[in-house]
Each structure stands twice: as C-alpha cells, then as structure tokens.
Amino acid sequence: MRLDFERLKATVKRELPAKRWQHTVGVMKSSVQLAQKYGADPAKAELAGLLHDYCKYWPVEKQRQVILESDLSKDLLLFDKPLWHGPVGAYVVQRDFGVDDEEVLDAIRYHTSGREGMTLLEKVVCLADYIEPGRDYPEVAHLRTLAETSMEKALIAGFDSTIRFLLSRGEKIFPLTLLSRNALIDELRKKEG
Ligand SMILES: [Fe+2]
Numbered sequence: 092m093r094l095d096f097e098r099l100k101a102t103v104k105r106e107l108p109a110k111r112w113q114h115t116v117g118v119m120k121s122s123v124q125l126a127q128k129y130g131a132d133p134a135k136a137e138l139a140g141l142l143h144d145y146c147k148y149w150p151v152e153k154q155r156q157v158i159l160e161s162d163l164s165k166d167l168l169l170f171d172k173p174l175w176h177g178p179v180g181a182y183v184v185q186r187d188f189g190v191d192d193e194e195v196l197d198a199i200r201y202h203t204s205g206r207e208g209m210t211l212l213e214k215v216v217c218l219a220d221y222i223e224p225g226r227d228y229p230e231v232a233h234l235r236t237l238a239e240t241s242m243e244k245a246l247i248a249g250f251d252s253t254i255r256f257l258l259s260r261g262e263k264i265f266p267l268t269l270l271s272r273n274a275l276i277d278e279l280r281k282k283e284g
C-alpha cells in the first residue's frame with residue numbers, strides 16, 4: 092500500500108507544474124492535520140489530497156471529452172472550466188489508478204464546489220485546499236484561525252471569499268457552492284442550538 096502510494100505520488104508529480112505540485116504537497120499535509128484534529132481518516136485524507144488536482148492542468152478539450160464520454164453530469168459543461176477538474180479527476184483516478192473508495196472519490200469530486208451534506212472527509216480536503224501553507228490571499232489568515240475551532244465556519248468564510256471574488260469579476264456562481272454554503276450555515280445553527 093505504501094509502495095503504491097509512493098508510485099502514485101511520482102505519477103501525480105509528473106502530471107503537474109512545479110508550483111501546483113507544491114500546492115498538492117501542502118494540501119496533503121493540511122488534509123492529514125485536519126483529519127487528525129477532526130476525526131477523519133488521515134490515510135484517506137492524504138490520498139484525496141494527493142489526487143485532488145490531478146486533472147487540473149489537462150487541456151480543456153481532454154476534460155470535456157471525459158465529461159462527454161462518462162456518466163458525469165453534462166450540466167458541468169454550462170459552468171466555468173475551473174470547476175470541471177474535480178468531477179473529472181474523481182472519474183479518472185478511479186478509471187486509471189483503480190481508486191475505488193467512494194469517500195476519497197467524493198472528496199476529490201467536490202473539493203472545489205462543496206455540496207449539500209458534505210462528509211467529514213469532503214470538508215477536510217476542501218478546507219485544506221483553501222488554507223494549505225502555500226496559499227496567500229487576503230482572507231487566508233482568518234480562515235486558518237477559524238479552522239482551528241470549526242471546519243464549518245472556515246468553509247463558510249472560504250465560500251464567501253470565492254463568491255465575493257466571482258461577483259467582483261462578474262462571473263457565474265456555481266449553484267452547488269451556494270447550496271453547500273447554506274447547508275453549512277444550517278449545520279452550524281443546529282449545532283449551536
Ligand atoms: Fe482544485
């Protein structure tokens with residue numbers, strides 16, 4: 092298992108530009124830390140972190156081909172291309188590497204958008220993607236502080252910053268991100284009574 096993991100690491104490294112590989116290493120590290128802190132499986136978190144951006148730098152046409160030829164929702168094609176690599180990546184790592192752990196695949200699939208009813212592992216990887224050590228944007232320090240006590244609060248702040256950024260550029264908002272944010276707010280309210 093360890094050996095396979097090392098080989099997989101080398102394969103992913105080859106597939107990514109140096110900067111994105113550094114980001115991936117950071118996401119693996121933060122995913123393991125969050126998993127340990129919040130009770131998710133660290134090995135699954137590390138694997139999902141390693142693979143989460145596997146298809147990010149595939150040519151758009153290659154990603155489109157996967158969407159068209161697979162059972163992935165064709166609605167994806169209506170939304171911005173940076174959203175494709177999550178679902179496409181989940182499909183491809185299952186097909187090409189035999190990753191068949193649904194939890195890991197879902198964490199890869201939803202790492203950009205989130206979704207309603209996110210699992211613990213999905214929260215871990217999505218949040219790690221926002222706060223890994225190499226990230227540098229105005230809200231990141233605030234997110235890291237929130238992540239010390241609540242993944243939900245940190246993720247809401249993350250989605251807020253994504254939505255604000257998209258609004259400021261006149262871009263479309265992916266419905267799943269809104270649904271995800273709303274669901275996390277409900278979850279928090281329930282927790283806090
Ligand atoms: Fe990504």
Ligand SMILES: [Fe+2]
Binds near residue numbers: 114118143144220
């Ligand atoms: Fe990422």
